[in-house]
Amino acid sequence: MNDPFNAFIHVEKEPLNKGKPGPLSGMPLAHKDMFYRAGKVSNCGSKIRKGWIASETATALERLDAAGALQLGTLNMSEFAYGPTGHNEHWGDCRNPWNPDYITGGSSSGSGAAVAARLVAGALGSDTGGSIRLPAAACGVTGLKTTWGRVSRAGAMPLSHSLDTVGPLAGNAEDCARILQVIAGFDPRDPISSREPVEDYVLRIKDFSRLKIATSTDWITRHAEPEVASAVLAAAKLLGATETEPPDFDTLSAHCITVMSSEASAQHARWMRERPGDYSSAVRVRLEAGYAIPAATYLEALRLRGAWLERFCSRTLADADLYLLPAMVCRVPTREQTGPHGGAGMPQLLAEVTRLTRWVNYLGVPALVLPCGFDANGLPIGLQLVARPFAEATLLRAGHAFQRATDWHRRVPPG
DSSP: OOOTTOOEEEEEEEEETTTOOSTTTTOEEEEETTBOOTTSBOOTTSSTTTTOBOSSOOHHHHHHHHTTOEEEEEEOOSGGGOOSSOOOTTTOOOOOTTOTTBOOOSSSHHHHHHHHTTSOSEEEEEESSSTTHHHHHHHTOEEEEOOTTSBOOTTBOOSOTTTOEEEEEESSHHHHHHHHHHHBSOOTTSTTOOOSOOOOHHHHTTOOSOOOEEEOHHHHHHHSOHHHHHHHHHHHHHTTOEEOOOOOHHHHHHHHHHHHHHHHHHHTHHHHHHOGGGSOHHHHHHHHHHTTSOHHHHHHHHHHHHHHHHHIIIIITTTOSEEEEESOSSOOOBHHHHSTTOOTTHHHHHHHHHTTTHHHHHHTOOEEEEEEEEOTTSOEEEEEEEESTTOHHHHHHHHHHHHHHOOGGGOOOOO
């Protein structure tokens, strides 16, 4: 396979599951290199797990196998899924098919790049702070962050047990619906997976009754870069969005960082004691920061989560089904700007990249990102729709309707 974007870590000699019938029969997929398959290597984007062979298969992969989907290989990712850009010191940076000098977004970097480059029809990713939605936005594909507990995480590398979610990236909302239909639902192997009934997502996207969508025009105009604001507000106009009170993005994001940092650092405690030099500097610094968070601060962030969710549903979504906003307030930055030599402005730029994604993980609600335009550099601009818990069908309906009315998702990277 010709892969100039470093999207793949491993390509199978023959597709796995070839010839098996099912609702996804013959659909070519590849998955982030953190979904375990018994007898196969799962490196998790790291030096520490390099060559590690799994003894179990992720529930999501088992369900895709049963549906007849093909697996062509495993995909590049940020080390241990702990980075928003797609940089990786151990396996090489993933490169954006629209322009390799720009980031793919992370941590599901290979998933976004492989789908954008039409190397696969879809891919699984994980989303703890934006790791499906950022690659979808930067690479111009469709990515679904599911409700916490909607899809089993059994057999997927953990990062933050209170935030981790599994979901699809694909070329359009319809293919995301097809994949979600297969992987959603309760799993006794994952104690937090929900028993909430699984809707017929594939059928529901064809319901064209009007949805109520809300946005916050003034906030977007004041905080997003002009090209981003223009594209997102044009999409809001097309979808007939009305005005609403924006969530407190920065406070919610701060709570998310508290939870993520605490849980990730606990997850990596043994390796941080025994092998700290085998982490990249960026990941090691993030993990070290987690050990400085007081337990009371972490527990307070968890305690407040329900109240913040109720406020989002009763205020921001008071008269709407969905909330519309950008995926990123900034244009897609370059790999140089966000890498080890990014300079003094790099931390602030990374904060801008993730400003509008982490709050969604803290609330545990679902969100869909899809392309809604391109900037002057020829890089995609991502639109984000956010819903109440377990309203994935509503998100996919809106995404499908938007993609029937526009052709941004049909654009193909150069070459």
